[in-house]
Amino acid sequence: MDKKIDRRSFLKFLGIAGAASAAAVLSKDILSEKKDVVSKAEAKENGQQHEVKPGELDSYYGFWSGGHSGEVRVLGIPSMRELKRIPVFNIDVGTGWGITNESKKLLRGRYVGDTHHVHGSYKNGTYDGKYLFVNDKANNRVARIRIDYMEVDAIVDVPNIQGMHGLFPQRHPKTEWIVTNGEFQVPVPNDPKKPPKEYYGVHAIIDAERMSVVCQVLVEENLDLAATDYKGKYSMATSYNAEQGITVSEMLAWDNDYLLVFNWERIKDALKKGNYKVINGVKVIDGRRGRSDIVLRIPVPKNPHGVNVSPDGKYAVCSGKVAPVCTVVDLDKVDLAFAGKIKPEECIVAQPEIGLGPLHTTFDGRGNAITSVFIDSTNVKWSLERAVKGDKKPIIDVLDVHYQVGHIMASMAETKEADGKWLVSLNKFSKDRFLNVGPLKNECEQLVDISGEKMKLVHEGATYIEPHDCIIVRRDIIERNVKDRVDMFEHPLAVTKSGVERKGNHVIVKLTANAPVYGLQEVRVKKGEKVTVIVTNNDEISDLAHGFCLSDYNINFVVAPFQTKSVTFVANKPGVFWAYCTNFCHALHLEMRMRFIVEA
Amino acid sequence: MKKIVVVIFLILLPINTSGDQWKFFEHRYSYKLEDVLDADKFVKKKGYWEGYKKGQLVGYVFISKDWTEKLVGFSGKHMETLVGLDVKGNITGVKLLFHSEPIVLIGLREENYQRFLKQYPGKSIMQPLSVGKEISMDAITGATVTAVVQNAIILGSARKVASEAGLIKAERKVEKKLSQRYQSFTWEDLLKIGAVKNIRVSSKDLGIEGAEPYLDLYFGLLNPPSIGKNLLGESLYKDVVSSLKDEETALFIVARGSGSFKGSGFARGGVFDRFNLEQGNRVYVFRDKDYRILTELKAQGSPQIKEGGIFIIRDTEFNPAEEFKFNLLLPFRPTVAKKEFRSFSTYYRLPEDFIE
Numbered sequence: 038m039d040k041k042i043d044r045r046s047f048l049k050f051l052g053i054a055g056a057a058s059a060a061a062v063l064s065k066d067i068l069s070e071k072k073d074v075v076s077k078a079e080a081k082e083n084g085q086q087h088e089v090k091p092g093e094l095d096s097y098y099g100f101w102s103g104g105h106s107g108e109v110r111v112l113g114i115p116s117m118r119e120l121k122r123i124p125v126f127n128i129d130v131g132t133g134w135g136i137t138n139e140s141k142k143l144l145r146g147r148y149v150g151d152t153h154h155v156h157g158s159y160k161n162g163t164y165d166g167k168y169l170f171v172n173d174k175a176n177n178r179v180a181r182i183r184i185d186y187m188e189v190d191a192i193v194d195v196p197n198i199q200g201m202h203g204l205f206p207q208r209h210p211k212t213e214w215i216v217t218n219g220e221f222q223v224p225v226p227n228d229p230k231k232p233p234k235e236y237y238g239v240h241a242i243i244d245a246e247r248m249s250v251v252c253q254v255l256v257e258e259n260l261d262l263a264a265t266d267y268k269g270k271y272s273m274a275t276s277y278n279a280e281q282g283i284t285v286s287e288m289l290a291w292d293n294d295y296l297l298v299f300n301w302e303r304i305k306d307a308l309k310k311g312n313y314k315v316i317n318g319v320k321v322i323d324g325r326r327g328r329s330d331i332v333l334r335i336p337v338p339k340n341p342h343g344v345n346v347s348p349d350g351k352y353a354v355c356s357g358k359v360a361p362v363c364t365v366v367d368l369d370k371v372d373l374a375f376a377g378k379i380k381p382e383e384c385i386v387a388q389p390e391i392g393l394g395p396l397h398t399t400f401d402g403r404g405n406a407i408t409s410v411f412i413d414s415t416n417v418k419w420s421l422e423r424a425v426k427g428d429k430k431p432i433i434d435v436l437d438v439h440y441q442v443g444h445i446m447a448s449m450a451e452t453k454e455a456d457g458k459w460l461v462s463l464n465k466f467s468k469d470r471f472l473n474v475g476p477l478k479n480e481c482e483q484l485v486d487i488s489g490e491k492m493k494l495v496h497e498g499a500t501y502i503e504p505h506d507c508i509i510v511r512r513d514i515i516e517r518n519v520k521d522r523v524d525m526f527e528h529p530l531a532v533t534k535s536g537v538e539r540k541g542n543h544v545i546v547k548l549t550a551n552a553p554v555y556g557l558q559e560v561r562v563k564k565g566e567k568v569t570v571i572v573t574n575n576d577e578i579s580d581l582a583h584g585f586c587l588s589d590y591n592i593n594f595v596v597a598p599f600q601t602k603s604v605t606f607v608a609n610k611p612g613v614f615w616a617y618c619t620n621f622c623h624a625l626h627l628e629m630r631m632r633f634i635v636e637a
Numbered sequence: 638m639k640k641i642v643v644v645i646f647l648i649l650l651p652i653n654t655s656g657d658q659w660k661f662f663e664h665r666y667s668y669k670l671e672d673v674l675d676a677d678k679f680v681k682k683k684g685y686w687e688g689y690k691k692g693q694l695v696g697y698v699f700i701s702k703d704w705t706e707k708l709v710g711f712s713g714k715h716m717e718t719l720v721g722l723d724v725k726g727n728i729t730g731v732k733l734l735f736h737s738e739p740i741v742l743i744g745l746r747e748e749n750y751q752r753f754l755k756q757y758p759g760k761s762i763m764q765p766l767s768v769g770k771e772i773s774m775d776a777i778t779g780a781t782v783t784a785v786v787q788n789a790i791i792l793g794s795a796r797k798v799a800s801e802a803g804l805i806k807a808e809r810k811v812e813k814k815l816s817q818r819y820q821s822f823t824w825e826d827l828l829k830i831g832a833v834k835n836i837r838v839s840s841k842d843l844g845i846e847g848a849e850p851y852l853d854l855y856f857g858l859l860n861p862p863s864i865g866k867n868l869l870g871e872s873l874y875k876d877v878v879s880s881l882k883d884e885e886t887a888l889f890i891v892a893r894g895s896g897s898f899k900g901s902g903f904a905r906g907g908v909f910d911r912f913n914l915e916q917g918n919r920v921y922v923f924r925d926k927d928y929r930i931l932t933e934l935k936a937q938g939s940p941q942i943k944e945g946g947i948f949i950i951r952d953t954e955f956n957p958a959e960e961f962k963f964n965l966l967l968p969f970r971p972t973v974a975k976k977e978f979r980s981f982s983t984y985y986r987l988p989e990d991f992i993e
Binding site: 513576578580581 | 658659713739742872873876904905906907925926930932943944
């Protein structure tokens with residue numbers, strides 16, 4: 038394999054080259070693809086069984102970001118079946134997320150979202166199954182999903198930050214903090230008169246339980262991917278624009294950018310001593326070069342992307358993106374560098390050549406790293422130990438993937454319990470892998486069996502816009518926490534007796550939903566009145582959800598058993614309007630309806 | 638708290654709250670005690686009446702709701718039943734007082750339900766009485782949940798009343814201390830010592846074509862670590878045991894074959910209509926909230942299973958240290974267009990070693 042950086046490939050990667058050159062690169066991949074797909078029989082013989090038959094359950098939960106669909110998805114692995122979509126920053130007309138009063142209170146009028154990184158809450162270096170956290174790169178928010186219901190329960194706005202991309206929770210001793218990174222440098226506070234040299238990147242720390250911003254560290258660099266260590270001492274971020282450039286060429290100017298390491302002890306110390314400025318209500322600590330001992334800058338080639346920490350907690354691996362190398366940083370040496378005993382660059386213990394366009398690294402728990410390589414369109418398995426011992430090409434296996442992989446993630450790989458069973462390769466293009474669906478095609482996600490020496494491609498599926506990253510969590514960790522609602526009154530307005538209440542111009546309609554009837558058969562309001570409808574599903578049977586759709590009033594939502602949701606609207610159209618159950622509930626589901634009569 | 642605040646500040650204008658939208662689903666009937674027992678005088682006791690004829694005690698009358706209110710049917714509601722018993726424990730009459738079973742959905746009428754109940758007079762509660770055997774489902778074919786729960790209601794209440802009235806021996810209250818000792822057992826071991834019991838139904842027995850067996854079912858109690866930990870593995874066992882409240886008991890059922898013990902009744906009505914337990918005077922029926930899926934067994938030599946579940950016996954009257962009966966009501970199709978039921982029962986008693 039040619040390890041030299043291919044100039045044309047880079048240009049294509051950056052989206053600068055024309056369509057012709059892209060097609061040329063891809064045709065090579067098409068020719069080499071077929072042999073990688075093993076038949077079911079073969080998989081049984083020389084690997085793990087990846088087929089999940091009807092009635093069987095998956096052995097892992099996968100939690101996927103949804104990119105600019107704004108949602109989070111839950112998949113079963115190895116079947117790759119989609120089990121649930123969790124609306125987060127988007128409007129979901131199915132469940133009513135973004136339509137109900139409860140969800141509007143969290144979303145505050147913003148329905149565009151861009152979720153990149155979903156991570157779980159941790160205890161002692163592994164998932165505790167309590168929460169998921171996800172970033173919104175578009176509107177700079179962090180959402181928390183409670184795993185017991187798999188629903189969003191909190192959203193925090195993060196000021197002073199733009200392009201909030203990387204997110205990672207504290208891994209040890211448990212998740213009290215989450216860190217997020219600002220990829221787009223901006224003036225802080227955001228003053229349009231400031232020149233680009235006064236645009237900054239921000240590393241934000243968020244309290245995971247209270248879902249509020251603890252503080253921010255301001256640096257010159259932009260910050261994209263994030264990681265935390267396994268000791269509760271450091272968080273990390275890669276920067277591809279240490280140049281503070283505002284054009285692609287300016288961002289590519291330097292041969293080295295940085296891995297930035299943030300020292301949590303010193304952050305806490307700065308907060309205690311009051312070494313911060315309050316900007317937009319948030320404590321901002323100055324972490325700029327030469328002004329702070331909080332940030333360690335380890336030079337990394339070139340425009341690096343991912344940073345991932347090995348399950349034994351020893352190494353942070355950064356990927357070069359436009360350099361064909363991964364940079365291995367020894368986290369014990371980071372202690373020495375912060376103590377001033379060694380230089381930052383002396384924390385680097387290996388820099389093996391991996392392939393063209395290395396992006397993200399995951400781990401099999403047996404001492405191997407697997408790196409996604411974008412331009413080569415491969416997953417590359419290599420030995421960390423051999424790399425640290427000085428092997429410049431410690432490669433064990435290379436697997437073609439289809440096409441142009443972004444993130445990859447192995448089962449439990451972001452925990453100390455990495456088990457090396459499955460890997461998901463989130464490829465950015467599907468091209469010819471599926472039946473043609475017109476110019477806008479789905480992405481292609483491929484499942485790889487990594488239990489043996491060689492990686493085996495066993496499954497692929499088309500995926501709608503546009504997951505960036507995922508985590509793969511052992512079933513038992515999640516399963517024991519997922520439950521049905523047992524307390525109807527966790528919503529203070531839960532309705533057990535239907536009725537209509539009036540307060541001046543405001544009509545409050547309280548409705549029970551029991552298959553197959555709503556608690557009222559008709560409601561009369563006057564044109565122009567403000568109406569709040571509160572619906573509680575009084576059915577206790579698992580999985581018996583009801584919908585509430587008000588015809589011609591642009592309202593629909595779903596209530597799960599014992600759940601309460603409400604909507605408020607102005608009855609501005611006179612007439613007879615049927616409200617009906619949209620979520621199949623009963624043999625007489627179609628008969629489950631009632632009239633809203635809006636009197637002129 | 639918030640709810641109260643809302644009520645205080647608003648003018649309460651309830652309209653149309655009762656409604657008649659449930660008319661088709663709720664059936665209430667008036668009754669006299671004489672409807673189910675031929676007597677000229679009734680004396681109120683605690684939870685039942687004694688019936689006298691010409692000064693002679695001839696039997697007992699009770700309303701099921703006073704005894705087995707927790708047993709609810711497809712509708713999620715108890716089927717309130719008036720039952721008469723003679724002094725020997727024979728049922729003298731049964732009358733439905735209230736139900737909202739949606740039998741209309743499967744094309745049945747109220748008369749079908751009444752006809753189903755007509756089977757009970759003359760039957761003895763001292764004898765086994767299970768749906769599919771002594772009690773036929775013909776009148777309400779398809780309403781398995783209703784039939785199974787209705788039977789449990791009649792039988793369970795009657796046996797309780799009979800015990801209360803001294804007609805049958807009151808159940809001894811036995812300490813139900815289970816051993817917490819752990820010993821490693823293989824699947825074969827657990828079968829041999831009777832910690833796991835088997836019901837095997839062959840297609841041939843049912844007179845149908847198809848692969849053998851039709852259903853190969855295994856069940857057992859999980860609480861003793863020597864059973865539960867071996868079968869479920871350390872992590873799931875710990876999880877299940879820690880989820881048990883008070884003195885709840887966990888049961889596992891697994892099966893292979895083309896038949897199914899789970900069926901689909903629980904998906905609609907929440908009730909598992911193909912199996913229940915009987916112990917002493919009580920019948921234990923399971924709902925979806927008592928269930929979690931079980932997909933594999935960990936004991937060495939365990940068979941591959943097609944379906945399985947862990948079922949929690951919520952009623953703490955259940956005594957895991959005592960014998961109980963496992964009833965299976967299995968539907969099958971002799972021809973594509975014909976559905977029949979066959980019932981099977983097996984006794985289960987925990988091995989002595991697992992009881993302290």
